[in-house]
Amino acid sequence: MSTTLLQEAQAFQTELIEWRRTLHMNPELDMDLPVTVAFVKDKLTEMGITCEVCEKAGYVTALIGSGKKCFLLRSDMDALPVQEEAEVDYASKNGCMHACGHDLHTTILLGAAKLLKMHEQELKGTVKLFFQPGEETFHGAKAAVAEGILENPKVDVAFAMHVASVAPVGLIGYGGEAMSSVYGFKVTLTGKGGHGSTPEQCVDPINAGVQIYLGLQSLIARECPAAEEAVLTIGNFEAGNAANVIPERAILQGTLRTFKKAITKHMVQRINEVIETVSATYRVQAEVEVLYDVPSVNCSPELIKEFSDSIHALNPDFQILPVYHVMGSEDFAFISDKVPSAYFCIGAGVPDESKRLGQHNPKVVFDENCLPIGAASYAKIAMDWLEKHGNEE
Incomplete structure (x- = not known):
């Protein structure tokens, strides 16, 4: 047969x-x-x-x-x-x-x-x-x-x-x-929009988003053991629609992929801590939504x-x-x-x-x-x- x-x-x-x-x-x-x-x-x-x-x-x-x-x-x-x-x-x-x-x-x-x-x-x-x-x-x-x-x-x-x-x-x-696990997340940052000429009167969510992006990338380099397999990607960053306007909101979406549940648990915890801490530092409100957890x-x-x-x-x-x-x-x-x-x-x-x-x-x-x-x-x-x-x- x-x-x-x-x-x-x-x-x-x-x-x-x-x-x-x-x-x-x-x-x-x-x-x-x-x-x-x-x-x-x-x-x-x-x-x-x-x-x-x-x-x-x-x-x-x-x-x-x-x-x-x-x-x-x-x-x-x-x-x-x-x-x-x-x-x-x-x-x-x-x-x-x-x-x-x-x-x-x-x-x-x-x-x-x-x-x-x-x-x-x-x-x-x-x-x-x-x-x-x-x-x-x-x-x-x-x-x-x-x-x-x-x-x-x-x-x-x-x-x-x-x-x-x-x-x-x-x-x-x-x-x-x-195949690896995947944790998908969406971060919505809300600041205070205004004219690009007066940033001191605004709370810029783009600036906060950039700092969050950099902070998240550092997690792989400094908090994930070198012998482990992990990938953290921010694949979407949206904010504003005009060169002379500081927007009210910015959105980041990303994924974390690993093979071990313990690594995923630690990294997810640190992702949320970075977002919370950086958002507070740059005076924006942050909302984190879990898109999927496979x-x-x-x-x-x-x-x-x-x-x-x-x-x-x-x-x-x-x-x-x-x-x-x-x-x-x-x-x-x-x-x-x-x-x-x-x-x-x-x-x-x-x-x-x-x-x-x-x-x-x-x-x-x-x-x-x-x-x-x-x-x-x-x-x-x-x-x-x-x-x-x-x-x-």
């Missing part, structure tokens, strides 16, 4: 490409994905798979097989607010773009669904398909967990993958700490080994390497925090290395030859795990 699954997926690769390009041309954002959800429902229905849509959390779920154990396969569906500049004839036109490859993820899980339905009688348990919105905003997985995605039936193990636009097709990456994606070593073996059985020539340890973040962490999980990356880089670009780039292009590999990998991993563990108590 090992090589058969890959051959079967390759046999309908043209269909996979068609699905992917349809999704690519119709990108949608965050939690509201009506066109994407309708497409997924239609394809699952055509396969003879009954599915449900959680209207409150915007996800699609379906069950294949039955038994004591339940294996969750997850793919995300949302796009980014990026104007596409890729030179492909299926480029999006609506100001949004699947620049992170979630259109490939959705297609891969649809392909896995087709394979699993073809082999449903061989399943030694239940496979739960989870098509998730809102990954880019870190809303989707948390909302789905709250709505019971891990229950009815209760999920025993979960798996997901992410395409990698800079890695060659045929490379599969894994790691115990696959744990790191930690993977089970036992599952990594089992799943790597399953993919290797599909094709011994695949490069399956311990190279997945990145400072990017993923809300699959809300699932891996609750059930044993693994999270891999799958190479999707175009053959010409000089044309490979990182994800979230408006010109990024993915190699669609990864689609059958991903679909077969999802199906094989789920089938193998249920074959081995499906009768365990």
Whole structure:
């Protein structure tokens, strides 16, 4: 069956490409994905798979097989607010773009669904398909967990993958700490606006914001152990709209990424202390809003080994390497925090290395030859795990 699954997926690769390009041309954002959800429902229905849509959390779920154990396969569906500049004839036109490859993820899980339905009688348990919105905003997985995605039936193990636009097709990456945590925050500074010629009569929130920015950057250099991995980024700084006006407000937004909860706790405490102290010094009022707080994606070593073996059985020539340890973040962490999980990356880089670009780039292009590999990998991993563990108590 090992090589058969890959051959079967390759046999309908043209269909996979068609699905992917349809999704690519119709990108949608965050939690509201009506066109994407309708497409997924239609394809699952055509396969003879009954599915449900959680209207409150915007996800699609379906069950294949039955038994004591339940294996969750997850793919995300949302796009980014990026104007596409890729030179492909299926480029999006609506100001949004699947620049992170979630259109490939959705297609891969649809392909896995087709394979699993073809082999449903061989399943030694239940496979739960989870098509998730809102990954880019870190809303989707948390909302789905709250709505019971891990229950009815209760999920025993979960798996997901992410395409990698800079890695060659045929490379599969894994790691115990696959992706970092992310703490997102917004700081609103309120001063006293006025004429640029009389700063002494004003309270300048820009000045305070600059000092806060510098203070926060010093935290990494002076309060985070050199051996630890931590990144603090202020990615947004907004204030004013005229050269001769001191504005009333300034806004900073940033993220902190780490792999250890103790480091996160200490750094968050110090972030708030710096903001409070500097704001008082420069006489502005500061309001701190937590935008999101996502744990790191930690993977089970036992599952990594089992799943790597399953993919290797599909094709011994695949490069399956311990190279997945990145400072990017993923809300699959809300699932891996609750059930044993693994999270891999799958190479999707175009053959010409000089044309490979990182994800979230408006010109990024993915190699669609990864689609059958991903679909077969999802199906094989789920089938193998249920074959081995499906009768365990």
